[in-house]
Amino acid sequence: MGFPKQVKKQIQLVPPKTLSARREQLLEYINKDGTYLPKSVLHADLDKGMLEFVKEELRTVVSGKVVPTVDILITTQNWSQFTETWNFVDLDKNVSPPFITTVRNPEVKYGSNPSLLYTIPNRKQYYYATVPTWDGQRKGLDIYTIPQPVPVDITYSVKFVCNRMRELNELNKNVLQKFSSRQAYTFIKGQYVPIILQNISDESVVDLDKRKYYIQSYEFLMMGYLIDEEEFEVKPAISRTVQLLEAKTSRGGRKKSYPKNPSLFPLTFNFSAGTTAYTENYKYTADLSFEGMENISSWDVYINDDFYGSDLTEIQLTSGNNLTLNITPTDPSSDSQIVYIARLI
């Protein structure tokens, strides 16, 4: 039965923060030791974060000694390699295994971090903080705005060079434990940047007529983002306001009401008992449609004293016309009525 080796020498008396308190804490990390704005996170910062991640989080101990790491990314300048490897070289000044080195693919691609991917166009500035100011005479505020960070994907290959299988196993165990949840995080200027393990491959040299050694390559994808402080904007906010109020002193009259002005309305022609003709001059142009009648057997229509028709259901009136209706009542002793619907043209 195994015995637990992980002995906790200190007990955490203050419980870790959660929810909004934790979010506040993360924000404090970002603003720590600086202005109210976050600090720039650029390519070099991401690279440094990766190197620190390899050195600290993938720390590998073999035979009681920490496997050294090359703490810079080897670039095109050959002399720089020696500055980081001089303390673990052999008699030929070659780097002596075991050691860990990190290679960055030079190309940095647009990021695939889903929380940042093509969500806000045109580098729109967003409110970040309101900061109080004092110019010696009056208080004011500055409004800090920043654009959405630009996502970047950087691929790193962490190479472990050694000549024993046990050493390979040790680093492999560390990597797989660290990335058992697919991703791990490195802490760069107060911000957690995710790293994903993409592939493990072998580049070992086991030729018969060559020096034999193992090289195992771990390919990591850093889903980072660029924050450039050159893009931050600080604008002065409103420091003083003047409020003007205009009041009307005279009493206003009642608003005049006007009747509705419909384009469609009924036109009723009433004939009292004994009356059979009706004439009226119209000042508008309209089409009249027959709607109904009472106590009328037939009627004749005259416009400007010209006969227009009998028992008409449609009458077209032009402005200025004299309309004359002659009716023949069914019962001459009773009132009569004829109704048209006028539609203004």
Next chain:
Amino acid sequence: MEKKVPITRLGKFFGGEDFTLDIDMGEEWLEGDMNFTFVLYKVDKYKTKTDDVYGEALSGGIQYLPPIELKGMVQIVAPTNQRLGNSKIEQSEPGNLKVSIYQRTLDDLQTDINFGDYIGYYETESRVRYYSVSDDGRVNSDNKHTYGGYKPFYRTIIATPVTSNEFNGV
């Protein structure tokens, strides 16, 4: 009793006495005139503590029998400038060691050179480079190693350089 068959090849103009004479002269030239010396470290397979699974010794854990100083014709291949795999770590990889040694020398010293043994070769008074035998030349039946087909008389050993954390001699 071991069965022996006389070698009568090339008998009309070459025989055992000529063969021995030529080797004598060769040894005189090699050990007297050339005098290339290297040290053989034979791995003590009983005392060396190895990994149970992989059979690897820890750093500095290889135990060896008493070193033997040998004479042979030593050639060292030119180094190559190369990178370690796809890492950007550049290094000058030292060349292999190629040693030709008379079989009689080994027989006289009652020793043998085996695959995996280590060889130390002093390049200067204070600088020694170690190699691991990758080809012990035990099969020497070809014409070159048999004096034109008479009898095998020397071996060619090829050894590759090792790093100090694998073997660091004394």
